[in-house]
Amino acid sequence: MQLSFLAPLFDRPGPWATVYFDAAQNDEAGAKRRELSVREACRTLEEEGADTATVQAVREALTDIGPAEDPAGRVVFAAGGEVVLSHRLSRSPQSQIACWAALPRLTPLLELAGQDPDCLVAYIDRTGADFQLRGDTGAQDAGQTEGRQWPVHRTASSDWSERHFQLKVENTWEHNAGEIAETLTSAYEECGADLVVLVGDPRERPAVHEKLPEAVREVTVETEHGGRAAGSSSPVLEEAIERARRQYTRHRLDEALDRFHAGRVGTDRPTDAVEGVPALVEAAREHRIDTLLIRPDGPELGRETWVGDEPDQLAVRRTDARSLGEDAPIPVRADDALLRSAAVTAADVLIVPPSDEDGPDVPAGGLGALLRWTYEPTPA
Missing domain, CATH: 3.30.960 (Translation, Eukaryotic Peptide Chain Release Factor Subunit 1; Chain A)
Incomplete structure (x- = not known):
């Protein structure tokens, strides 16, 4: 998020x-x-x-x-x-x-507010596409594109002239798929969506998917439900879109936790992840937090930390805050201080579900982070 x-x-x-x-x-x-x-x-x-x-x-x-x-x-x-x-x-x-x-x-x-991704839905047919941005607060129009309108329909004849016409039809489909992919890519970049869902014509939909740039193709999924025509939406389509959003969130969280487990502190080697308030406060001061991990039931979320007017003026102890140039530091909750820092430094934030009763709490105390660059632990 x-x-x-x-x-x-x-x-x-x-x-x-x-x-x-x-x-x-x-x-x-x-x-x-x-x-x-x-x-x-x-x-x-x-x-x-x-x-x-x-x-x-x-x-x-x-x-x-x-x-x-x-x-x-x-x-x-x-x-x-x-x-x-x-x-x-x-x-x-x-x-x-x-x-x-x-x-x-x-x-x-x-x-x-939910952390499922903003999703750009493309409703595709062989002449163009309509785009819609879906988020936790609803849906909004995100533009449309129209390609060549003729010829788009095949005939059943095997006559030479008809086969030549059918080739023109397929060229129109191919051309329109390229235009849809180009406009879709621009809409994706402009609206800041995390995920793309392709809906509509079973022939044109995969053709558009194939023509997308690799970076967009990696976050694009297709569904066979629904189409571009008015009234083609259905509960099945809505559930398919929501399922795609949930799967995207679950995948991102799994990837983040895999990185966290692989890079968490615990040895003298450089690490890509930290946990616990003191280590997170140090990383936040230096703008090193790439992804902040928060487990809402964590016992350290409400731990007292000290902050100044600037987001990178935060410390575990009041005397430390004064050494950062803040004469009158204020006590606040650790999670609020870290979230302010994350927001200002454009860090991502992920909610981690509670750990199993038999498993370890991850991250420890409820707060952890993946870092923007490798962290060298301070010698004892």
Whole structure:
């Protein structure tokens, strides 16, 4: 999961109000529950020291959230008397979270917003294609392309002239497959999708797949369900797209954990992975985190760390933070400090499911990272 959409949270100082809000059901009882939840969230913020203007901004934002537009709810981040960011959730929080802290509370967002990839779906026929970007918050149009419109239909005759015509038809299909592949590649690069799914004509679909550049082809899958024609969508197609997104996420996580197991600290040799708060804080200070691994049930996520105004001003001890040039460091949760650093340095973030009861906790304490370059352990 890339956190670039959180950039507005790091352009200004805190403290921050964070509320994960469930929109409840769309009925009279649901409306009453929403009203009570708004009051409870605002009361919690006030008790924790939030200023009146920020509490009021949060109250107004929460009041506007409804089940029709946001069936799973939203998270609201506010500071300085205004809501800075409001983001739709893909899963409802099991219980409401409201807090007032030096940094935004981010770890619940990783679970509730989902980490399945943004997916570019190409609905293909022999004359062109329509593109749609799918994410956890819904679908949006991503453009289209039209190729040659004639000739595109074969005939059944074996006459020489008809065979010549059929060759022209196949040339049209081939030409259009190339145009679709070219436009699809541009759309993929522009929209920042992680995965491509090809839907539609069983002859043209693999032809487009074959003409894609290798880098795009590696993240492209096909499904035989659905097509470009209006009304061709179906529950089977929707499930195929969602299954492709889940498989992509599972594959990325498996690859990351394989790298982590192979490169984790434990010997005197250089390593490509670290775990535990002290090692992660050091890596974050030096912008070396490539992929941050977080296990939400990890006991060290809430460990106290110290931060300054800049994302790379973080330390395990207050005295260390002062040595980094911060005269008045602030205590925060380790996961919030590391997620701020990950967002600002364009690091990826992956949620790691809880370990088996009989297996080791990975990463240790719930926090680990794959590094951007090899780390030489400091001699004891």
